[in-house]
Amino acid sequence: MSKTRELIISPKVSQAQLTKFLPQLQEEGIRMVYLDPKKLGFKTKLETVYPSSAAKYVVIEKEGTAKPKGKKIGRKFEVLSNTDIEKILTLAKKGLDFVIVEVKDWKIIPLENIIAKLHKINTKIFAVAKTPEEVRKMFSILEVGVDGVIFNATSINEVREAMTYLGTRSFDLKPAKIIEIKEVGDGERVCVDTASMLHKGEGMLIGSRSNFLFLVHNESVGSSFTSPRPFRVNAGAVHCYTLSPDGTTNYLSEVETGSEVLIINSKGKARRATVGRSKIERRPMLMIKASVGGEIGGIIAQDAETIRFVKPNGQLVSVTHLKKGDTVMVHAKSATGRHFGMEVSDEYILEK
Numbered sequence: 001m002s003k004t005r006e007l008i009i010s011p012k013v014s015q016a017q018l019t020k021f022l023p024q025l026q027e028e029g030i031r032m033v034y035l036d037p038k039k040l041g042f043k044t045k046l047e048t049v050y051p052s053s054a055a056k057y058v059v060i061e062k063e064g065t066a067k068p069k070g071k072k073i074g075r076k077f078e079v080l081s082n083t084d085i086e087k088i089l090t091l092a093k094k095g096l097d098f099v100i101v102e103v104k105d106w107k108i109i110p111l112e113n114i115i116a117k118l119h120k121i122n123t124k125i126f127a128v129a130k131t132p133e134e135v136r137k138m139f140s141i142l143e144v145g146v147d148g149v150i151f152n153a154t155s156i157n158e159v160r161e162a163m164t165y166l167g168t169r170s171f172d173l174k175p176a177k178i179i180e181i182k183e184v185g186d187g188e189r190v191c192v193d194t195a196s197m198l199h200k201g202e203g204m205l206i207g208s209r210s211n212f213l214f215l216v217h218n219e220s221v222g223s224s225f226t227s228p229r230p231f232r233v234n235a236g237a238v239h240c241y242t243l244s245p246d247g248t249t250n251y252l253s254e255v256e257t258g259s260e261v262l263i264i265n266s267k268g269k270a271r272r273a274t275v276g277r278s279k280i281e282r283r284p285m286l287m288i289k290a291s292v293g294g295e296i297g298g299i300i301a302q303d304a305e306t307i308r309f310v311k312p313n314g315q316l317v318s319v320t321h322l323k324k325g326d327t328v329m330v331h332a333k334s335a336t337g338r339h340f341g342m343e344v345s346d347e348y349i350l351e352k
Helices: 015-027 082-092 108-118 132-143 156-166
Strands: 006-011 032-034 047-050 057-059 072-079 098-103 124-129 148-153 174-194 203-209 212-217 232-237 241-243 249-251 260-264 269-292 295-302 308-310 316-318 327-332 337-339 342-344
Touching: 006 015, 006 156, 015 156, 072 082, 082 098, 082 108, 098 108, 108 124, 124 132, 132 148, 132 156, 148 156, 156 269, 174 260, 174 295, 203 232, 212 232, 212 241, 212 269, 212 295, 241 260, 269 327, 295 327, 308 327
Parallel strands: 006 032, 006 148, 032 047, 047 057, 057 072, 072 098, 098 124, 124 148
Antiparallel strands: 174 232, 174 269, 174 327, 203 212, 203 241, 203 260, 203 295, 212 308, 212 327, 232 295, 241 249, 260 269, 269 295, 308 316, 337 342
C-alpha cells in the first residue's frame, strides 16, 4: 500500500473565519479537511472527511451501512487495548476504505501494531493529532507511518508548523537583482550549526527586513581554505531576521542550542532542523542590497568566500564574487508589521 501522507485539517474556527481559512489551506497545499461539507459554503477542491453522506470520505457510525456511490467509507475507533486493535483489523477486512484511530495513551506502540497489521491490505489509516509534534511522530512510526493525520488547527500558523515537520511546506522564491554591495567594517556574525546534514541547494532565509529574506546557502561545498561543513549556515549579522517553523521571525542573536530553524532548498521546499550550536564571532562584514517587485531588502553578512547565495539556475555565488546586476533567490512580499515576531497584517511599518 503506497502512503499518501495527507495532512487532514480539522478547522477549529468560527463559520465566519472559515471563508478566509479554507482558501489559506489550499494555498499551503492542503487537500483534505475533516469538516461537514455543508459548512464549506463555496466551491472548493478540498476533499472532506466527515460523518455525512455528502463527504468524499464518509465516516459511518455502525457496521453494515450501505456504501454511497463514488464514496469511500470508514469508521472511527478509540484504542484502549489490544482487543480494540483486533476489532479494527476484523472490520477493515470487511471492506472499510479507511479507519480513523484515536489513541488516548501510549500512542506509539498501539499505532505500530495497527500499521503492522493493516499495511498489507487496502485500508488507509488516519490518526488524530493534537499538536504538530504528534503529526511528525505519526507519520514516522515504523518508517512507514500512517496514511493521514487529522490535525485540529485553530490558525494557519499551526498548519504551517505541522507542514514543516513533514517537509511539505513551500515558500515562494523570486530572483532579486543586486543593487548595492558595500564593506561596512567589523560586526558580530552568527554561524548556525544544525543537528542535521544539509544538502546542496539548502540554506536559511535571512535578511535585515522581515519581508525580504535572502536564501543563504550552507557550507557543504567548502572552499580552497576550508573543509565542507554540511551542518552549518554562516547566516549573517546578529540583528538579521530568520523565519522560524511556526511562521514567526527570530533575530539571529536569539538562535541557540535546541532552537528550531527552517531549512529551505532552491525550489522553496522547507523542512525544519534543530540547532546544535550557535556561534557568534566578530568578523569583517558586507552590506548587500537587492530589489524585486518594487521591494528593496538587505542583509549584512560576513565578508568571506564561504558565504554563498543561490542563483535562479541553482548555481551558487560567493558574496566575495557577487556583483551589481547579479540575481539571487529571495523570499519577498509586501511589508507588514510584526509584534514579538508575529505578523500583524494591519499595522504600518517601514524598514530601511
